[in-house]
Amino acid sequence: MIVAQGRLAGTTLLRGAELVAAPWKNGGGVTREVTAYPPGASLDAFLWRVSIADVAQAGPFSRFEGIDRTLVLLSGAGMLLDEANGPTHALTQALDMAHFAGETAIDARLVDGATRDFNLMVRRGAAKGEVEVWRGDAEGAGRAEQLHELSADVVLLFCATGSLEVTLGDAAAVTLATDDTLRIDAPQALTCKLGGAGALLAIRLHYA
Secondary structure, eight states: OOEETTEETTEEEEOGGGOOEEEOTTSSSEEEEEEEESTTOOTTTOSEEEEEEEEOSOEEOOOOTTEEEEEEEEESSOEEEEETTSOEEEEOSTTOEEEEETTSOEEEEESSSOEEEEEEEEETTTEEEEEEEEEOTTSSTTOOOEEEEEOSSEEEEEEEEEEEEEEETTSOOEEEETTOEEEEESOSSEEEEEEEEEEEEEEEEEEO
């Protein structure tokens, strides 16, 4: 990858303040799409999709046949996700994470009021997604500067809390505020340095 005007070519900065709200597929809440592939794909045609959802009331989740889902609690007291004839996923602390099939019937119960959640959806058999939580060097006393290596078809770095400085290779640092995302297309053994006070979700997407 080459550096263009201080930022690596193949990177896109997506500001959370510019995301557009839209109703859920089942009308039970509001979602803000961060990015998806192919661009502009409908809810029935995407290969992968990343979004933020505001959940104000209990109720059933939208069903997505053939989709693998990862849900991460961003803020609020949390929720309990009851699978029909299956387990209950408890998300009660910030950055708690749940994985489940999109076609599964799930009812959500709010612990104490509204929540905000991060949602990754990947079409099964066409791609795979991995989600990790990374924390900045100021998150704890004595925490060293965080170094990571990126290799994937697409990497998304979503700032879940705080403000973080992300440095890719030898390029200039990019500041991410809460709900901002840095998208990196086709990184191969790309060094990523993370600093600041906060936490981000690192999503690696691999095409089948």
